[in-house]
Amino acid sequence: AVIGLETHVQLKTKSKMWCGCAYAFGSDPNTNVCPVCLGLPGVLPVANEEALKKTVLTGYLLNCSIPQMAKFDRKNYSYPDAAKNYQVTQYDKPTTLGGYVDFEFQGGMSRVRITRAHLEEDVGKNSHLERFSGVDFNRAGVPLLEIVSEPDMTGAEMAYEYLNALKDILVYGGVSDCDMEKGMVRCDVNISVRPKGQKELGVKVEIKNMNSFSGVRRASEYEIARQTKVVTSGGKLIQETRRWDDVAGITENMRSKKQAHDYRYFPEPDLMPFQPTERWLEEILKRVVELPLAKKQRFIKDYQLPASDAQAFVWDQPLANYF
Template identity: 40%
Template sequence: MENQYEIVMGLETHVRIKSETKMFCACRNAVELADEPNLHTCPYCMAFPGALPVLNERVIDLAVRAGQAMRCTVNETSVFDRKSYFYPDNPSGFQITQLYHPIVQHGVVRALVGDEVKSFKIERMHIEADAGKLIHSGTKTLCDYNRAGSPLMEIVTEPDFRSKEDVIGYLEELQKLMRWCGASDADMEKGQLRCDVNISIRKKGETKLNNRVELKNINSFSAIGRAIDNEYKRQIKIVETGGVVSQETRGWDDEKGMSSSQRSKEDAMDYRYFPEPDLPPLVITKEFIEERSIGDLPIDRRLKYVNEYKLQADDARILSASRELSDFYEELVKQSGDAKKSCSYITTILFTLFDVHGEAISFNNLKFGVEELARVITLVNKDEISSTNAKVVVEELFLNGGKADAIVDAKKLRQVSDTEALKAIAEKVLADNPGQVAEYKSGKENLFGFFVGQCMKASAGQGNPKMFTEILKGIL
């Protein structure tokens, strides 16, 4: 029965902008939870009579960057509107938002869903001030206004989603884009990214959109999948028993694994929108917009790493996840000329060092420049140091900084590639192990590795293993 129906979804996502201060006043923006309630408040965000909004330029700066990251049109003129509603989380009795003329519209977010690159259209993105937070405790409700007046972006998509995998793929990419352009950390657990899903179903082949249900209160990526599955089944059941899905807002309860009605279309509020009288239209210049354009996006880098650099899909995903890491990798490839080794030196050697030394992975505060790591890779590729010793050099760079060549010399790690010297060592090793030589010659060929190992040992690790291999083959 289920496979007769297709699910049609659109998303409304709120992303908290990472500015230092709030949208219209100098209070600290509550990007993270504050130490105590109502710490970051002032006469403006507490709506004292006569206090007026002053727009924070940084909010516009970051919103424009986010618009560019979503490949949207950024409007040179947008307008703030007043949305009236009365609720204790909102001292002023209205919210400043943008209804009719948003700052950003008509874009696209490309995301990998499975192996397929899919495009999800962005209808619009506007900026608005957040409300405070209500804490229900026993019979009382407590109000915390740290968040009141914090800047948000509301990103609205077209109904382009046909599966929960689409939705999660898009949200993961959106999260990356927000971090990539610096507009937000978009951490869902910290409430920096919140998502409402509009869901309707229709018989496959139909084009008409049916009544939709807006699902709210979804707090994690995994909860989204569960909420969508549940709503899809609920709507099919209604239609199959001859009913009509009513247009309403439902709240998802992840613990109970079910949703419940919050508001129907009939009791939708009248927000009495009108242009905000305390703020003129927002006008920004073409130059302001162009200066904030963004080149490669994470998805572009990720696809390049797979298609051009031939990296494993998982490595490509990791190396394109953050801008600082991806930029570091790009520079390492440029200087070393070796995309695969550049990948493994980061994802195995460096990541292990971060882990072993209990440090968070960060490429902004390394004790060495990318050119030193590139030099290590070059030395390995020229057979001047062994890959085992390369790890020693990288660890020294990681812990104490310095120059790769100086470390190689100080620790005597440069490989001996003098044929005569290596030949003498190989001959001595064979002379010292007559029993093994006899066994090898009678067919026990896996002893070859033993001879190479003994040669490496005899040269104190400085002999070139490839040359030892050649020499031993010649003698044996």
């Protein structure tokens, strides 16, 4: 099996991406909104500098390169939770490129390469009630970081460990609280299977909006088994988007998978390209902390601690920072 992950992480900022609205989880519906996040005619976005700083900081934490110029684009689609009928994201010139995450797996070290980490805005939240559906736009415009991995994972367990390592880095670096219960981390899982020895990737199936790491593990295990069964019995897989039914423990078809041209990307005309200066980047570089894995390895080497004790120290961040 081959697995790649797109991880959407809510950045730790006090206000939204393009306006001054606060975001607080659990607020009454549609109380933290303004003409900008509701997409009313004539409004202009203003970029949240702290979100840009945290995006670049994430790039440094994940060993990415920071291009001299990035830009924002409109991703056009018509869903009830997208008030503007488009989402501001980054298409071909993201804020960070390349990179990798190293983590412990099955007694050794593994590395998953990062394709890119780009900044985008969240959309509203649909609620389906008995006789009608409602949309809460409190979440619309909240800054999200989408971290796209290469298809380097070979199984469900490896994907699970990668996600845990990624979460540790982001929390340690102060980029995000990664509170799963508040929906701060959501994953799209791309899975394909291929015969042993074949280099060419198989047909990709995407499982959308996974909101727990254990769910990613279970859904991946099920989907790998499902695809393997289809292929070995002579059937053909189709490129599609599926959803995970946690209660039934199965994936179900949602829709055929959209291609990039379906979204008619074009540059966001209301936002200038992002061109950070060397001085600005140097200030962010000062905020880079020692990562959890490096800290653990240092404690084992310098203080001769057993791995389990070193891990316990690492989890207590104020105490670990003392050393």
